[in-house]
Amino acid sequence: MKMERPAWAGRNYTLLTAAAVVTGLGSSGALIAAAFAVLAAGGSATDVGLVAAARTIPLVIFLLVGGAIADRLPRHRVMVAANALNCVSQGAFALLVLTGDPHLWQMALLSALGGTGQAFFAPAAEGMVLASVSGEHSGRAFAFFRMGMNGANIGGAALGGALIAAVGPGWVLAVDAAAFALAGLLRAFLDVRGVPPREPGHGLIADLRDGWREVVSRPWLWSIVLQFAVVNAVVAAAEAVYGPLVAQDHLGGPGPWGLALAAFGAGTVCGALLMTRYKPRYLLRVGALCVFPLALPSAALAVPVPAGALTAVMFGAGIAVEVFAVTWMMALHQEIPEEKFSRVSSYDWLGSLAMVPLATALAGPVQDLVGRTAALWGCSALVALLTAAVLCVRDVRWLRRRTEPVATSSPAGTADQASAEAPGQAPVTGLPAPASPASPASPDEITPR
Template sequence: MTSPATSPRRLARRPEWAGRNYTLLTAAAIVTSLGTHGAMIAAAFAVLQSGGDGGDVGLVVAARTLPLVLFLLIGGAIADRLPRHRVMVAANALNCVSQAVFAVLVLAGDPRLWQMMLLSALCGTGQAFFNPAAEGMLMSSVSGEQVSRAFALFRMAMHGAAIGGAALGGALIAAVGPGWVLALDAAAFAVAGALRAFLDVGHIREREPGGGLLSDLREGWKEFSSRPWLWGIVAQFSVVVAVVGAAESVYGPLVARDELGGAGPWGVALAAFGVGTIGGALLMMRWKPRRMLLAGTLCVFPLAAPSAALAVPLPAAGLAAVMLVSGLAIEVFGVAWMTALHQEIPEDKLSRVSAYDWFGSVAMLPLATALAGPAEGLFGRRESLWGCAALVIVVTAAVLLVPDVRNLTRRTKQVAAAPTAVSADAAVSADAESAVGRLG
């Protein structure tokens, strides 16, 4: 007799690899992506409506980024020591409270710059603890030969929600003001935290008592630094994320204003990038490259194209086409990267390795965005953009010299000695916004 859990009707509704944890994590990620991407726009408009200028907006953004960088490694160690879902729920609670207070201040009509910076810093602190825990939780929730498909679907859902959240947030800001959008973000964190509270961690074996936080950090560093493919690609992305971030956040709006007729074409180009990431996720639901890191790294080269297109500059349609292709290509890398981490990193160290990955990838971004203006004054905007494109090509070519990047091979079956995630209904893989979701 067929049990309800394995009935054909149930299997038709949900794939075998999309277990309970995976479904909860994906649903929660969609909710928070919808809220967060609208709230980022709302925060900028809240600063401007309170009488601030572009420099003040930059201070609020920096206030969120700085604690993210400072606390990532600690967040990774704690997420491998405590039940990850509890860390995620606590971080969501902090984000919910900080965004709710931010919303009240904006709706009251007189937020001060220091208050907005403090609340943004609390939100960044929550993300620093949440990101490594979420990445480890997702990777420990899927197993088997379909992990790449699970990662691709998860990322596609997040990217789609991000696009929808930004569009909805912009419309709501125009209709009801930024304060209500911030309030909706607080509500989204509350809903997502409630969903994550129902995650089942019974399949994750209990951690052995360790020697303390510093010992955990040392173990994570040993795991990270012992794998040339891992630290090589993170070093590559410390440069790639920095220069692409500077080109998109600083030079892109300036080129749009001076050469393309305003903000509209730049908004279309960014939307095209988002559409490209969804296309890349769809591709990776079917394509399973055997040498996954080689395929993924080759797809980083197109990230030089947007900077080159801005340097020319291409007309709006050409720029949008370039952004579409680069979005598709970087999603191929993102899924390949998550698959490699899931296959090669021991489950009990996933969050610490993830924290080193995040830290290495975002650490240079604040510096790059701060230096973008002086570089334009010293070398010129066009020359600076060509420099961004060249750096992407150089560091990507350099990481291909690492043998493991070229040769690491996908395993189609779990190997008994392989340090991968535990199985059971057990086992989802993924990152939560990946080294490259960081670009999107």
């Protein structure tokens, strides 16, 4: 029997979803491969962290420029160009590992090129999926999109771990390069005839200043971005540096670690499936509560628990963080004006990832100073404490879901609206929402995202 796609899933939605699935298959395995390529070349924990940091540093440096450019140029062209750069950098990384004796500086340089591509891709890509469907179907569409992408991450992580163990990390990096090439080709066929032409801006600096005003005028926006500046940093340190080391010392190598990451992906699929039905009234309250389980994987690695228990913990964390990801993107889409979307997104990504290079670079020295167990417990505690602090912000607790996106960018009245939503008072339509912090649940092009 022939299966028909839903009426709301048009050409652009289908192409964007297919491209995300393809890159998910390649990138989830490549993230593991990069760490084990460094270890196979004789690198230490500090070296693994330095290569991870080398990818994130240019990402942080160029994000604001990428956001401003994406609000000026056709976003799909920016995405295709970024995919091309990622394809070249990963292809060269694969060739280096497969044919020679890779040096640390070479691997760091190629990782930096990949981060540069992501700096331009991320702001352009934010909101593209939700913009391709009508408002009434946006929640379900984004949940199905996440299901496809995270399903690819399950297979990619499990297959990547198995391939690394069988043939080495170089071939997994080569697969990722091919995936970026195919994804860029799919995104090149997006139909943008219905997108209105962009008005000329007043210059790059003026555009960035305008985006900054959008961010700082919303206290719950910058408070959550500050929260994720630390949360993403410690999650990156735990999963990019400590995780492979714990796997190598206690779990049996890359295979069990790849399985644990695949379980996280399976949890995100289940979380996305839940969000095709669940429509929470208060988006950020539900989303923030679902960040608490991100503290559990670091704690499990600190013990360390057996591979089976770690897999279960990762599965549960995946469910929770996917609920966060969907509710957060819904808030972003309904409140941030389309013409300023990429600029706000670039500040969001910048704040969320600014501390990742420092955390990954220092992960090895911190382990040497206090021990791996203490470092992992510290990661877990920071996630829990900062999430509790964000829930003390009134606007985070009372942002309300609505069906129509905001028409203007004016954030005036935010505090008054939040007060009107408090218990015992009449509810209002909604609050201006933040751009989504880079969530660890979205490894389309980088992890944590």
